[in-house]
Amino acid sequence: MKLSSFITRHMEDILVEWESFARTLQPAGSEMSALALRNHARQILHAIALDMDTVETPSQQYQKSKGLAPVAVGAETAASTHGALRHLSGFSLTQLAAEFRALRATVLRLWLPQVKALSEDRTRDMVRFNENIDQALAEAVATYSQKASRTRDTFLAILGHDLRSPLATLAMAGEYLARAETGNEQTAAVGIRVRRSAATMNTMINDLLEFARSQLGSGIPVSPQAGDLGQVCRWAVEDIGAAHPDCRFEIETQGNLECRFDAARVQQLLSNLLNNAVQYGSNGLPVLLQVAAGDSEIVMRVRNHGSPIAAESLAAIFDPMFQLAATPDQRDRPRTSLGLGLFIAREITLAHGGRIHASSDAYTGTEFIVILPRR
Known part of the structure; x- marks a missing residue:
């Protein structure tokens, strides 16, 4: 049969x-x-x-x-x-x-x-x-x-959204405690730590929501407008410097940086790259941000010095949830790190029609290069 x-x-x-x-x-x-x-x-x-x-x-x-x-x-x-x-x-x-x-x-x-x-x-x-x-x-x-x-991904999106309200309350409490008239120096120090922790958690939630949005198919939206990319770079360095007062940052700009881009998204991109450089760089050595304008493209480079990244890790470094193992000469990473920062940096770059890649060796350090069209 x-x-x-x-x-x-x-x-x-x-x-x-x-x-x-x-x-x-x-x-x-x-x-x-x-x-x-x-x-x-x-x-x-x-x-x-x-x-x-x-x-x-x-x-x-x-x-x-x-x-x-x-x-x-x-x-x-x-x-x-x-x-x-x-x-x-x-x-x-x-x-x-x-x-x-x-x-x-x-x-x-x-x-x-x-x-x-x-x-x-x-x-x-x-x-x-x-x-x-x-x-x-x-x-x-x-x-x-x-x-x-x-x-x-829906669960992650709902979780991230629901965490915003209690986090806003925590941030407000930190601001209140940090005021000089609220208490003494000890109280102000506690307030500053609370405020800093709230900012770190807010970054994590934003990363979580961006990741969920990208996985649900809607991608990361961008709204390019004419602006000064150099100013956005300075803002990003100021913000990350406030979060990491013990780290030294250097910024170098070259050429006309007026172009069309989403300022908030590019600042988020740079903040993620700079924060990654702080986490994996060697103590005592500066993090460098270089921005150079060309005729049709603008190139941004974020460089830190530390242990080189293995080739197999570089191949997966922009994957979501990927994290490098810390080495003794590197700063301790936040325990709450989700490993989404570089993934989101890549998604923002692609949404602008740009390119991003990384290189690493023992002599020049680790460098992330972002190339954006001037439009």
Whole structure:
């Protein structure tokens, strides 16, 4: 009997096995109804049987074996819907994959005893069946992963938004305590520390929200206006200097820095690069910001001295949540660092139509170079 015909005729037997296995996937499976456990399994099997009876070219066969079979734009397959619903039901990605592994084993275990001779046609049946299982698994995993990522990023966005109100109260308390008329020098010192901590937390929340926005597909918005980039660079150095009074900053500008850019975003970009330079630079050595204007582009360089960054780390340094290991000669990083600053710096640069890259060696130090069009 052809495998596709076997699947259609013995659908219920296969579904019973599917349901039984799904119920063993704890904790989600134990509390679900039979209908929920069988979720889209019948449609998946029907789609597999139908495809196995469809003529297929060698190219289509190869693509399907890689889980790359084309899907109509806007269409949602039974397997992809199954992946989304398993995510909502609390199944792990490993458990989702296990369902398809068990389905493959179940169908072959029930069908093979009825095969009298393993002919070329029956071998082809098994190949086509395995291709379809691989394709269905790929579709289910892709949708599950998309739902998981969106849930995580939405949670981060909500968390960041809800933290703003108590943080504003904390910042106000710091401002009040720092006033000379509020108390004594000790009280003022406490206020300054509270204010500084609130500023650090605000930066983290902003990074968190920018990351969530970029992952949810909206990107980081920019509103370019004509302005003086040199002035924005000075503001960024002043702000970071206030946050790190023990660190020395140097700024060098060259040429006409009038151009079109989003001042707030570029200041955020520079603040992230300068803060990174402070965290990973050697104590006692300055952080340098150089800005040079060309005919069509403006180049900004942020350089610090310290232990060189390994090539493999440089390749991933702009990835979200990536953090370098601290070395003894580097300043302690804030424990609350999220590893999002360089990722956001890259996103702001790209939103301006610019480029960013990093280099590092033991002689010249670590340098981040941002190139923005003058527009």
